[in-house]
Amino acid sequence: MRFKAELMNAEEMRRALYRIAHEVVEAGKGVEDLVLVGIHTRGIPLAERIARYIREFEGKEVPVGILDITLYRDDLSEIGVRPQVRQTRIPFDLTGKAVVLVDDVLYTGRTARAALDALMDLGRPKRIYLAVLIDRGHRELPIRADFVGKNVPTAKNEVVKVKLAEVDGEDRVELWEKEAA
Amino acid sequence: MGDILIKNVMLVDALGERGPVDVLIGEGRILSLEGGEAQRVIEGKGRFLAPGFLDLHAHLREPGQEVKEDLATGLRAAVRGGYTDLVSMPNTNPPVDTPEAVRALRKKAQALGLARLYPAAALTQGQEGKTLTEAGLLKEAGAPLLTDDGRTNEDAGVLAAGLLGAAAFGLPVAVHAEDASLRRGGVMNDGPLADLLGLPGNPPEAEAARVARDLEVLRYALRRAQARPHLHVQHLSTRRALELVREAKRAGLPVTAEATPHHLTLTEEALRSFDPLFKVAPPLRTGEDVEALIEGLLDGTLDAIATDHAPHTQAEKEMDLLRAPFGIPSLEVAFPLLYTELYRKRGFPLKRLVELFTDGPRKVLGLPPLHLEVGAEASLVLLDPKERPVDPKAFASKARFSPWAGWVLEGWPVLTLVEGRIVHEALE
Amino acid sequence: MKHLLDFQGWTRAEVESLLDTARVMAEVLERPVKRVPALQGFTVATVFFEPSTRTRLSFELAARRMSADVVSFAAATSSLQKGESYKDTLLTLEAMGVDAYVIRADAAGVPHQATRWVRGAVINGGDGRRAHPTQALLDAYTLLEALGGLEGRKIAIVGDILHSRVARSNAELLPLLGAEVWGAGPPALLPQSLPGVRLTPRLDEALAEADAVMVLRLQKERMEAGLVNLEDYIAHYQVTEARLKKAKPEAPLLHPGPMNRDVELEGTLADSARSLVNRQVHNGVAVRMAVLYHLLVGRER
Ligand SMILES: [Zn+2]
Numbered sequence: 053m054r055f056k057a058e059l060m061n062a063e064e065m066r067r068a069l070y071r072i073a074h075e076v077v078e079a080g081k082g083v084e085d086l087v088l089v090g091i092h093t094r095g096i097p098l099a100e101r102i103a104r105y106i107r108e109f110e111g112k113e114v115p116v117g118i119l120d121i122t123l124y125r126d127d128l129s130e131i132g133v134r135p136q137v138r139q140t141r142i143p144f145d146l147t148g149k150a151v152v153l154v155d156d157v158l159y160t161g162r163t164a165r166a167a168l169d170a171l172m173d174l175g176r177p178k179r180i181y182l183a184v185l186i187d188r189g190h191r192e193l194p195i196r197a198d199f200v201g202k203n204v205p206t207a208k209n210e211v212v213k214v215k216l217a218e219v220d221g222e223d224r225v226e227l228w229e230k231e232a233a
Numbered sequence: 234m235g236d237i238l239i240k241n242v243m244l245v246d247a248l249g250e251r252g253p254v255d256v257l258i259g260e261g262r263i264l265s266l267e268g269g270e271a272q273r274v275i276e277g278k279g280r281f282l283a284p285g286f287l288d289l290h291a292h293l294r295e296p297g298q299e300v301k302e303d304l305a306t307g308l309r310a311a312v313r314g315g316y317t318d319l320v321s322m323p324n325t326n327p328p329v330d331t332p333e334a335v336r337a338l339r340k341k342a343q344a345l346g347l348a349r350l351y352p353a354a355a356l357t358q359g360q361e362g363k364t365l366t367e368a369g370l371l372k373e374a375g376a377p378l379l380t381d382d383g384r385t386n387e388d389a390g391v392l393a394a395g396l397l398g399a400a401a402f403g404l405p406v407a408v409h410a411e412d413a414s415l416r417r418g419g420v421m422n423d424g425p426l427a428d429l430l431g432l433p434g435n436p437p438e439a440e441a442a443r444v445a446r447d448l449e450v451l452r453y454a455l456r457r458a459q460a461r462p463h464l465h466v467q468h469l470s471t472r473r474a475l476e477l478v479r480e481a482k483r484a485g486l487p488v489t490a491e492a493t494p495h496h497l498t499l500t501e502e503a504l505r506s507f508d509p510l511f512k513v514a515p516p517l518r519t520g521e522d523v524e525a526l527i528e529g530l531l532d533g534t535l536d537a538i539a540t541d542h543a544p545h546t547q548a549e550k551e552m553d554l555l556r557a558p559f560g561i562p563s564l565e566v567a568f569p570l571l572y573t574e575l576y577r578k579r580g581f582p583l584k585r586l587v588e589l590f591t592d593g594p595r596k597v598l599g600l601p602p603l604h605l606e607v608g609a610e611a612s613l614v615l616l617d618p619k620e621r622p623v624d625p626k627a628f629a630s631k632a633r634f635s636p637w638a639g640w641v642l643e644g645w646p647v648l649t650l651v652e653g654r655i656v657h658e659a660l661e
Numbered sequence: 662m663k664h665l666l667d668f669q670g671w672t673r674a675e676v677e678s679l680l681d682t683a684r685v686m687a688e689v690l691e692r693p694v695k696r697v698p699a700l701q702g703f704t705v706a707t708v709f710f711e712p713s714t715r716t717r718l719s720f721e722l723a724a725r726r727m728s729a730d731v732v733s734f735a736a737a738t739s740s741l742q743k744g745e746s747y748k749d750t751l752l753t754l755e756a757m758g759v760d761a762y763v764i765r766a767d768a769a770g771v772p773h774q775a776t777r778w779v780r781g782a783v784i785n786g787g788d789g790r791r792a793h794p795t796q797a798l799l800d801a802y803t804l805l806e807a808l809g810g811l812e813g814r815k816i817a818i819v820g821d822i823l824h825s826r827v828a829r830s831n832a833e834l835l836p837l838l839g840a841e842v843w844g845a846g847p848p849a850l851l852p853q854s855l856p857g858v859r860l861t862p863r864l865d866e867a868l869a870e871a872d873a874v875m876v877l878r879l880q881k882e883r884m885e886a887g888l889v890n891l892e893d894y895i896a897h898y899q900v901t902e903a904r905l906k907k908a909k910p911e912a913p914l915l916h917p918g919p920m921n922r923d924v925e926l927e928g929t930l931a932d933s934a935r936s937l938v939n940r941q942v943h944n945g946v947a948v949r950m951a952v953l954y955h956l957l958v959g960r961e962r
Contacts, residue, residue: 123689123697123727123954134959136678137685173694428852431769431790431829507770508777551748553768555789 242277
């Protein structure tokens with residue numbers, strides 16, 4: 053793979069997430085009934101950061117859950133490698149809540165679809181939002197994000213790498229290109 | 234003018250190896266070892282000529298279980314394995330326990346013109362272990378020995394009477410020596426591996442205990458009989474039982490014993506595959522037992538290598554280990570297997586190996602030795618040193634499976650003659 | 662791992678990964694909708710040549726909780742003896758598009774044999790005395806839940822070790838997780854040796870300071886075969902309140918079921934807080950879901 057460009061630096065990421073945090077509160081008309089659910093792996097620290105920002109400017113705690121969508125993937129009967137399943141931990145009742153699903157990149161929409169199915173099995177939220185750091189286009193399903201850090205038009209042979217301090221040691225979003233096979 | 238001339242061939246029999254010579258065959262005999270005119274000339278260079286083999290122990294399943302094997306396929310398998318003579322076991326359906334049954338089998342086998350058949354007769358009627366069969370009449374009909382093989386002789390008194398009765402006619406009594414009550418439902422050698430695999434074990438002590446008992450029964454018969462009884466222990470498989478036979482022979486008891494190709498080349502480790510192909514009775518034992526058996530072949534404790542060729546259908550051998558029947562086919566691989574595994578790989582003396590297929594078993598039956606000399610009966614086998622893998626799909630036996638499938642062996646019989654007549658030919 | 666036959670050749674990491682997955686499955690079973698679509702499109706066959714309703718139901722429930730299609734085949738061994746073979750049965754199922762076979766048989770090795778005939782995944786649902794790997798996995802899972810960890814823990818298995826596939830599978834599995842496994846029973850019901858297990862005819866020795874006690878079922882056949890006398894067994898090998906004083910206080914009790922109350926285990930103990938029997942049954946479904954997931958997903962079809 054070949055590095056092409058930096059899409060976001062640490063400061064830009066901080067500002068994007070801070071903006072999303074504001075938009076979330078605005079859309080939810082406050083933080084009552086608002087919960088965040090991060091999708092494994094990088095959606096989790098992103099959700100935690102958004103919750104932290106909300107706490108900073110609202111002074112209120114928004115619960116954060118984590119969701120693993122592996123068991124809801126629609127390609128398990130076809131893939132050649134078994135993905136590791138991980139814990140889903142949503143230590144609160146989803147019924148009647150406004151849930152904000154948080155993920156790093158929105159691409160085909162299949163992960164979001166799986167996450168929606170998973171959430172429905174876990175309870176009956178009154179509303180589900182989708183928040184992503186990067187929307188890179190190429191949707192294969194009728195899904196859109198409610199809150200987007202940055203829209204990035206990409207080619208299909210490109211890869212968006214989101215690096216987060218909690219997981220990768222730095223905050224940065226990069227665009228890479230797959231070598232022609 | 235002879236029928237066949239085998240040129241430049243090495244000879245090997247119980248007397249040793251010699252040659253190369255040109256063997257002229259005619260009138261069913263060896264006419265010359267110095268060549269001569271013949272209708273057919275066969276190149277023997279690099280090959281060995283040996284006296285035809287005798288198998289003391291084959292299950293040919295006729296009558297009654299022809300789905301597993303019949304005389305034609307069994308005797309065809311025999312000649313392909315270099316056997317010119319073969320003792321069939323009487324545990325057929327019904328068991329061979331009358332002179333008529335013995336005669337009928339001999340007649341049918343003669344008509345086939347393959348290996349010569351010596352149908353062993355049951356020691357007891359129906360092999361039920363109760364009432365003795367008529368030893369004298371069976372001998373006259375052509376039975377070479379009496380045995381209830383397929384079953385064990387649980388009643389020592391019946392065995393004693395059988396040894397006494399057979400002694401009058403010079404018939405050996407052959408025994409499948411396992412204590413059935415100690416063996417119980419064992420399907421493999423009892424020990425740590427059976428424990429690990431969770432398979433019911435058949436303890437080596439079951440064989441030793443029965444051999445010890447049978448030797449005492451033999452002592453008794455020897456003391457009581459006016460003629461000399463002869464006990465033959467079939468398919469000996471354990472070190473301990475072998476030691477008992479060795480001691481008995483030293484003490485002068487009239488006992489002989491055989492071992493099978495599978496007990497000489499395979500161990501219980503094969504059961505790790507859970508493949509009923511390796512289910513035999515007595516069971517495959519440990520490496521230590523194999524070593525002891527090979528020692529027994531060398532020092533004469535064992536008189537013969539006998540196949541215990543025991544064909545079954547493929548479906549039967551694809552049952553589970555508890556239900557699949559005991560036994561495997563081996564007539565077609567026995568010699569090359571031991572030629573390769575004992576002689577080629579371990580330097581076991583070739584002369585002795587050939588003896589264990591020829592004069593050794595002949596002596597058990599009271600037949601004269603057969604050596605490659607002018608005037609000797611031309612029941613012969615030509616052996617080829619070329620390597621070839623075991624291919625059960627090509628077996629003449631109906632049982633087209635083998636625990637040695639794929640093993641690359643040397644010493645395959647390429648020509649088998651019975652009294653000068655070609656009964657098997659696979660020359661290139 | 663292509664099949665689950667026993668734990669020969671397994672590593673601790675593989676077992677731990679499977680148990681991690683089982684924990685996720687256990688969480689699925691706590692949800693309002695106890696079903697995930699993971700195995701949609703897969704077909705699981707339970708092929709029981711020996712009847713066992715409990716094990717079969719547990720596997721079938723596990724498969725359904727994962728949205729797999731389930732077919733079940735039960736054959737009496739008697740029909741096998743009438744010429745219908747294991748191989749024919751399995752090849753028939755294979756032709757129907759089965760992806761995984763849960764095989765139960767009264768003879769050791771049938772699942773091993775099956776791997777030579779079918780392309781699908783073979784899961785040993787208990788074969789003779791040989792192995793019952795999912796039972797051992799649920800035992801390990803239950804023990805980890807109760808004890809936190811198994812490293813250096815003493816686990817006593819009591820009863821008919823010789824004829825027990827549960828004992829054999831636990832003997833393979835628990836030491837992989839660091840446990841020290843003891844086996845106690847009357848000499849006629851003990852193997853000569855079993856790798857990974859210290860065998861003793863002295864129950865007290867096995868129970869001393871044990872962190873957990875696994876009690877095996879005593880089969881009637883053993884009495885009938887004259888291997889053991891029932892009164893003698895009860896007098897010397899029944900796990901009782903009094904004898905358990907040797908073990909660590911509160912040491913939990915496991916039993917693979919079905920239980921003979923007041924034979925291998927004092928009846929009051931079976932219902933006591935120490936008994937993890939219900940947890941075992943509960944965890945069985947999660948463990949079997951994990952096994953199906955590990956064997957089926959990523960497999961070449
Ligand atoms: Zn026999």
